[in-house]
Amino acid sequence: MSGASTATGGQSELISLDAGELARRIHAREVSSVEVTRAHLERIEAVDGPDGVHAFLHVDAEGALAAAEAVDRAVAEGGPVSPLAGVPVAVKDNMTTTDMPTTCASAILDGWRPPYDATVVARLRAAGLIPLGKTNLDEFAMGSSTENSAFGTTRNPWDLSRIPGGSGGGSSAAVAAGEAPLALGSDTGGSIRQPGAVTGTVGVKPTYGTVSRYGLVAFSSSLDQIGPCARSVLDAALLHEVIGGHDPRDQTSVDGPLPPVVEAALAGARGDLAGVRVGIVSEFSGEGYQPGVLAAFTDAVRVLGELGADVVEVSCPSFSYALPAYYLIAPSEASSNLARFDAMRYGLRVGDDGSQSTDEVMSQTREKGFGAEVKRRIMIGTHALSAGSYDALYGKALKARTLIVRDFTAAFETCDVLVSPTTPTTAFPIGERTDDPLAMYLADLCTIPSNLAGNAALSVPCGLAADDQLPVGMQIMAPALADDRAYRVAAAYETARASASDAGPRIPELRALETSR
């Protein structure tokens, strides 16, 4: 890890550039994709060890450089290349890849190499993006800190003693630390947006069904949604357009055009927000919210007002049911989705010494292969779906889900977008909440409603909290299939904040790592 403490180790200018700018330079042959890829691989080498950020579970340097060479050849031959061709990308390790293991950060899948690429991965490859490796997550995407990874936690680049959020802490941390300009995450209850907020990056949960889930190892099928992680709103939109759109392999995939998110990001960055009706969700403030987070959020809302938006407060009373409903629906689906990990066909197998029955081998494998949080959710879900509990638990959660959808519908009648802090606090110290699942679950308080309703939502950085100098995110929610609205508002805000005097750094300097050395 010595490289991280030097001024130059892994600190090429290339790692701080936006994906869009990297693509422009690669396509103009000002820099090669191989150089860009190598710069990011060096950065990973410098900062990503087990005591460093630890964003990656697997890095495929050879594959990445080969893919980069192919793009450079295509550029040299003058052929048409797609807008992000040649730009590196990190992939959360719950999406299948034929050339890299897919573990979901679980011992039960350690070493599994899928025979097929997830649709999003295939689309990355087809668009010439360069997959660098697979990023860390809470086991099977269950968690808000990556502390549930079987392979060790990821650390927040802004303060290595703190969590990077979760479950997609690896993807967001990689982007925040300059290890990758772009990453894919998956968001079931906030797993893209909450890590985005606490790492100072942009994280987008697209409308449910607009990005294929084929090849995303399912946690909760009715909630899971793949989306982009980036350092700018436009970069997120560019990646969004690469991965989005109908996929016949996913029957929950929306068969229609993707909202024009790149166009919206460009328009937002150029224009104002005159006439845009912004609703502040009044339920998402008060007790449990860190003052520095609320202050940064309030200031961000002030900026939206200055940009011409009509800011009002709206109440969504049913959102108070979102967290309990989520912790019934998601575990219920998970208990079924994770039943397939039974030692029969792939992954870990424990106790297969010829003396034990199939049931015993299955049971011992699941006992050893799953971590505590995964087991907790499988048990909660199994209970919630059981004959005596279904109506009182799972059934009631579905009803709450319907109420939440109605609250959104009503709010979107008077507002174009809704805003809230993305998560109630900044990044908390590693270990602080591991013994208190309910405290951990609160990290997703503001993000869960949009998963339950299936609408679009993103988190955009809104500076550092005054009380701890850690990143804060503003969540912008838009109706289903109106992702472009959220992008427009986010891009306008991002542009306004960048020109402000207190804009602050966009890439952390890995302070804790340097000071701890």
Add this chain to the structure above:
Amino acid sequence: MTATVESAPYTVEEVCEQFDPVMGLEVHVELNTATKMFCGCANAFGAEPNTHVCPVCLGLPGSLPRLNGTAVESAIKIGLALNCRVRERSGFARKNYFYPDMPKNFQISQYEDPIVFDGYLDVPLDDGTTWRVEIERAHMEEDTGKSLHVGGATGRIHGADYSLLDYNRSGVPLIEIVTKPIIGAGVRAPEVARAYVTALRDVLRGLGVSDVRMDQGSMRCDANVSLMPKGATGFGTRTETKNVNSLRSVERAVRYEMGRHAGVLLSGGTIRQETRHFDEQSGTTSPGRPKETFADYRFFPEPDLPPLEPSRDWVETLRAALPERPWERRARIQTEWDLSDEELRDLVNADALDLVADTVDAGAPPEAARSWWVSYLSQQANTAGVALTALPITPAQVARVIALVEDGTLTNKLARQVVDGVLAGEGEPDDVVAGRGLAVVSDESALTAAVDEALAAQPAVAEKIRAGKTKAAGAIVGAVMKATRGQADAARVQELVLERCQ
């Protein structure tokens, strides 16, 4: 009866003196779609293990089901043929339980909202009456893979050394057709059970949606049986006899369970609700593995598949295209061809009805067509050990052979040789006639000469015929047929022999 039988079964007559039997029949049918229910793998029986598999039907992490539209169409057709209502909005559910041959450890099925429901089937019984079996529902689900337990005595999982798994069948589309309780059949309950499964098989075959081969497992029946004391209204405790795999076994299994239940109940015992296995050899049932715990399948809506909403137009198009019901068609054919009940039954049993119908459609008279298929061709199929439908001869070819007999080109004996030639791959009937030189010798002068020659060669026989013993003519006819290598019309030869001896 062997000592292993729990109690001497009563006959159904004895049972029904004191009890009313109640049956519920669940029939699983594998659809014959080209591909599986949720992926593009071939739906084929008998391939090398694990050759028709992909991430979806292996349930690999990340894979998602994609519904086969033809399977939905087949399900709707089946429902319409069973007079069911088609649900405007139905959906899939997950049935959760662990079993190694089920790759996701849940089965995608339908639970509260099956695609078709509330119908009936009027089932023809042996005495010509019909019995209305009411249909509760028919729903879609995916089949599991197959476990092969190696070692041990029973081929069952207990005592096996190891098990092999074949996922070729995993994800094959199934329809499960469930009857409402069949009440009031009394002593005819076993017959009703068989007749229902038979009728169902015929309907499904007529629809062309399944191979309906009970021997290959593409149609499987679970028979629920209970008894209630005469006059009672509440049902007794039922047992479910699983995977009964022939029509005859359905009848025997119901009969056995009725007798066994009566034996248990009349000796003061109680029936345990359990699944049972039917043994083809002994005709008895035995308890399946007792379930240690109450099976809670934790059904919940399948989040990976959207609701199923077949349009009214589509349903009506399918309804309009439904084929004639097999027994209605049989009744029509019986009248048109003027068949006795027995002749019709022989045709059906020989699996020859469609073949004969097609032969008639190709221009042959029904009587001749029927005769060819149920006698000579059935014998050839038997000898070759293949199904009648698998013989390498078409109804059109049979019709041509019949036409050649009718116009006098062939005798029946020659016609059989022509058929042999077609079966041997020698081409069309006319090719065989030409190739083998099989046309009848119809030159009268040549035949007369042959007759005279035979009479001259056997003067004693000729004398007997002249003395009026016409039966003796047979020897001369035989000699003439031999001389003409069978290519003469034996009846005409007989006439000539008698003429020449007058």
